[in-house]
Amino acid sequence: MNNQQIDCVNCSNTNCIIKQNSHVNELKPFLDDKLTVYVKKGQPFILEGAPVHGLYFIYKGKTKVGKTGINGREQIVRLCNDGEIIGHRGFGIGQSYHISAVAIEDTILCNFSNNNIIKMLQSVPELSYSMMLFYAEELNRSENKVRKIAQMTVREKVIDSLLYINRKFGKTGAFLNIQLSRKEIADFAGTTDEQVIRVISALKKEGILKTEGKKIGIHQLEKLKRDIAEHNFFIDS
Structure with missing residues (x-):
């Protein structure tokens, strides 16, 4: 994979929250401050218990998100692909991630730092509203999963x-x-x-x-x- 910087405005992932709001003028200055991260198959990019260093958005690839369960066994809580957010459950509520994340195949990620995301949410109401809807949907899915899988x-x-x-x-x-x-x-x-x-x-x-x-x-x-x-x-x- 080439170390190219991903352009959010012209990104093809229409389900990505950043892409959906990239037309908002107030958001555009923040888009140049992100990092593009290239991860090889099998490589972790979030370690459970590690300090929170922002949110990841998958540009291209597949990843698994896990959490350590009873007797140290991993529980995969999510499987993710293009356009999805990773690290959101630790953002804003603590100093460390409560999950781990590993690439299932070679993956390209967009990483926005904590400070950058906070400023974006404070400056762009449209993005804050999109994130609120995302969290509400995530909560509903989690509750349904626990209730039904039992x-x-x-x-x-x-x-x-x-x-x-x-x-x-x-x-x-x-x-x-x-x-x-x-x-x-x-x-x-x-x-x-x-x-x-x-x-x-x-x-x-x-x-x-x-x-x-x-x-x-x-x-x-x-x-x-x-x-x-x-x-x-x-x-x-």
């Missing part, structure tokens, strides 16, 4: 996670457009590696899934959806 069996948790990944990242050819290990799927679904392996194996025997190494393809999407239809819910966090 009602799911292990099989349903794994299926729901696969449907979420399919909806969010799509597919390339016959396989999902993201490669996660069985452990990463388990850490996201809130179960164990062994249980994920068993569920995926069962779904393959039923002709619903197919695999090739880490790659997973959904062969019968509607049948997979019907398996958890009673919940009328797919994790969206």
